Every structure is written in structure tokens, then in C-alpha cells.
Amino acid sequence: MSAGATAVTSEYAVEILGVHKTFGSLEVLRGIDLQVRRGEVTVILGPSGSGKSTLLRAINHLERVDTGLIKVDGELIGYRQKGNRLHELSEREVLHQRSSIGFVFQNFNLFPHLTVLQNVVEAPVSAQKRNRAEVETEARALLERVGVADKADAYPRQLSGGQQQRVAIARALALRPKVILFDEPTSALDPELVGEVLAVIKQLAHHGTTLIVVTHEIGFAREVADTVVFMDAGVIVEQGPPQQVLDAPQHERTRTFISRVL
Ligand code: ADP
Ligand code: MG
Numbered sequence: 001m002s003a004g005a006t007a008v009t010s011e012y013a014v015e016i017l018g019v020h021k022t023f024g025s026l027e028v029l030r031g032i033d034l035q036v037r038r039g040e041v042t043v044i045l046g047p048s049g050s051g052k053s054t055l056l057r058a059i060n061h062l063e064r065v066d067t068g069l070i071k072v073d074g075e076l077i078g079y080r081q082k083g084n085r086l087h088e089l090s091e092r093e094v095l096h097q098r099s100s101i102g103f104v105f106q107n108f109n110l111f112p113h114l115t116v117l118q119n120v121v122e123a124p125v126s127a128q129k130r131n132r133a134e135v136e137t138e139a140r141a142l143l144e145r146v147g148v149a150d151k152a153d154a155y156p157r158q159l160s161g162g163q164q165q166r167v168a169i170a171r172a173l174a175l176r177p178k179v180i181l182f183d184e185p186t187s188a189l190d191p192e193l194v195g196e197v198l199a200v201i202k203q204l205a206h207h208g209t210t211l212i213v214v215t216h217e218i219g220f221a222r223e224v225a226d227t228v229v230f231m232d233a234g235v236i237v238e239q240g241p242p243q244q245v246l247d248a249p250q251h252e253r254t255r256t257f258i259s260r261v262l
Contacts, residue, residue, distance in 0.1 A: 010074035013038045013179045013210040014059060019068030021054055028054050029065070030234035036179070036227075039208040043221040043242075046231035047257060052214045055231070056181045059212070060101050061094050072101060073178040099127035102172030102180035106187050108164040110156040110171070116143065117152040120171045128175065135174065142170040146200050162193030166200055173204075180204070182213040216261050222246055230254045 014036040021029040028051045036042050044052050057063040059070055061078045070077040078094060079086040089097065110119050120139040124130045143149045146166040148159070156164050165185055172180050182201065186194040198220050205211055205224050215221065221228050221242055228245040230237045232253050238245055249255045 010071065011038070012036060012071070013040075013073060014212065015069075015071040016055075016059070017069045017071075019055070019058060019070065020066045021051075021058060021063060022066055028234050029058070032068070032234075032236060034229065034236065034239075036210060036212060038210055040226040041205045041211045041213065041224050042227045042229060043225040044212065044214045044229045044231060045216070045218075045221065045257065045261075050231045051234045052231055053183050056103070056183050056212065056214060059179075059181060060098055060103050062098075062103075072097075095127060099123060099175055100178050102175055102177035104165070104168050104172050104180065104182045104185050106184040108156070108161070108168045108188075110164055110167060112156055115153050115155055116148065116159070116167050119156070119167060120174045123171070124174050124176075139170070139174055142173050143167070145173075145203075146170045147196070160193060161189045162196045165189065165197045169197075169200055169204070173209075177209075179210040179212060182211065182215070184214055184216070186215065186217060218246060218258065218262055230257065232257070 012035045014034070016032050016034040019029050019032040020027065032055060046052050054063055058065050059072065059077065064078065075097070077097065078089055080089060111122065114122065117136065117139055120142060121132065121135050124135045125132050140149065140152060143152055146169055148163050148166050151159055151163060156167070159167065185201065186197050189197065198217065201211065201213065202224055225242050227239055228242045229239040230245055237251050237253050238249065245254065246258060249258060
């Protein structure tokens with residue numbers, strides 16, 4: 001760093017350092033280190049039970065880690081540092097922090113009793129205290145962007161799975177997030193609806209949004225990822241550009257996994 005530079009924000013959108021997480025006697029994350037640069041797309045692959053969802057949930061503080069640190073945009077998740085001591089954030093502070101991190105779930109998780117537009121407007125108004133009229137204008141533009149503007153006044157149950165997931169993506173974007181986390185966003189969709197959701201995610205990638213995507217869609221990883229991470233049994237087995245991890249994996253476990261999902 002040059003003299004006098006004040007590194008308030010980090011070059012990384014997300015930094016994960018030495019993260020361990022245990023459920024009962026099961027060590028689900030066994031020392032995870034991962035850095036995600038701003039504007040890059042990281043795809044996480046790995047067998048069921050390898051800890052992928054737990055890792056995403058930890059970034060959003062939906063799970064508390066046992067040891068290790070997570071930073072988003074240079075800011076510690078869940079804690080405030082005073083001198084060399086860490087103090088836990090209050091529930092309210094955690095909610096505020098979480099509101100700058102988008103999360104797109106496998107099962108959409110839209111609020112069933114709210115319209116599509118209300119689903120997108122809710123968090124920016126309640127958690128970020130933004131002006132409702134302004135947020136509504138932005139929400140309509142986001143619904144347009146993901147191709148569901150005509151459904152603004154419909155309820156989630158009136159939409160296809162692909163449409164619901166695109167609304168969920170618009171809802172995440174409305175938070176103006178520092179990063180969007182996707183947990184198997186197309187796994188619950190009928191095969192013919194997978195493409196329309198992947199196309200929207202691809203478009204975000206090209207706009208420079210920082211994305212972390214857990215998926216089994218190898219073609220998507222190859223085309224869109226800057227970095228592919230392969231996890232197994234709570235560790236990152238290998239990571240690198242898609243050509244390296246997908247076409248020339250160094251580890252037997254990676255080779256076996258890729259040959260099974262292709
Ligand atoms: P993945 O997303 O890679 O399939 P998960 O992170 O969901 O893996 O789960 C990793 C392991 O942790 C699994 O064995 C799962 O059963 C276990 N696990 C996840 N969440 C909990 C929980 N809240 N309580 C107990 N065990 C859990
Ligand atoms: Mg999972």
C-alpha cells in the first residue's frame with residue numbers, strides 16, 4: 001500500500017478467514033478461506049452435505065460460525081472490532097448489515113401474502129428506511145429488467161417457479177447489495193424454466209454485480225464464473241478459473257464429482 005493510503009474498504013467484496021462451524025458433533029465447515037473480488041462471479045460446486053449452504057448462510061449471519069472471520073465489503077459480519085477485541089452486534093445491527101447482502105434461495109421464499117411489487121419494496125423500506133415512492137419506481141424498473149413487470153400486482157402463487165425466482169432476484173437487487181448469494185437457484189425448477197433464471201443471473205454478472213452462486217449447473221459455471229470453488233466435507237478442495245477446476249482438476253475428489261454431474 002502506498003504511503004498515506006487509507007484502506008477503508010477492501011479490494012474484496014467478501015473475505016472468509018479460517019471459518020469453522022459445528023452442528024452437535026458434526027463439523028460442517030472445517031477451516032474455510034475464501035476471497036471474492038468485487039464484480040466477480042464465484043461458483044461453488046460440491047456434493048450434497050459438503051457445507052455449501054452453511055457457508056452461504058454464515059456470510060449472511062443466518063448461521064453463526066464457531067471460529068474464523070467473515071468480512072463483506074471490508075466490514076466484519078456480526079461483530080464490531082474495538083482495539084483487539086470483538087463485540088457482538090445487536091440483533092438490530094445484524095438485520096441492518098444483512099440488508100446489504102442479497103440472498104436468493106432454492107425455494108424462492110417470496111412472501112405469499114404480498115404482491116410481487118410489495119415483495120420487492122418491503123425490505124428497502126423497512127430495513128433500509130428508504131422512501132417508499134422512490135423504492136417503488138426502482139422496483140418496477142427491476143421487475144422490468146428480470147422480465148416480470150406485467151406481474152407486479154400478482155401474488156407469488158399465480159406465477160411459475162421461474163417467474164417467482166426472477167422476482168426473488170429483483171427483490172435481492174432492490175437492496176442495492178454488496179454481494180448476492182444464490183443457493184441452488186434453479187434446483188427447484190422444472191427443467192424448461194432453468195434457462196430463463198440462469199439468463200437473468202448471467203445478465204447480472206455482465207453488469208459487474210458480485211455474485212456467489214452455489215449450483216450444479218456446470219455449463220453455467222464454465223461460461224460465467226471467474227472462479228470455481230469445489231467443496232467437499234467442509235473444506236475447499238480446490239479453486240481456480242473454470243478451465244482449471246473443470247477441465248484439469250488436480251484432485252481425485254473433484255474429478256469424480258465433475259464426472260458425476262456432467
Ligand atoms: P450442502 O448445502 O453442501 O448440501 P449443508 O451446508 O446444507 O450442505 O449441510 C452440511 C451438513 O450440515 C449436512 O450434514 C447437514 O445435515 C448439516 N446441517 C446443516 N444445517 C444443520 C442444522 N441447522 N443442524 C444440524 N445439522 C445441520
Ligand atoms: Mg445446500
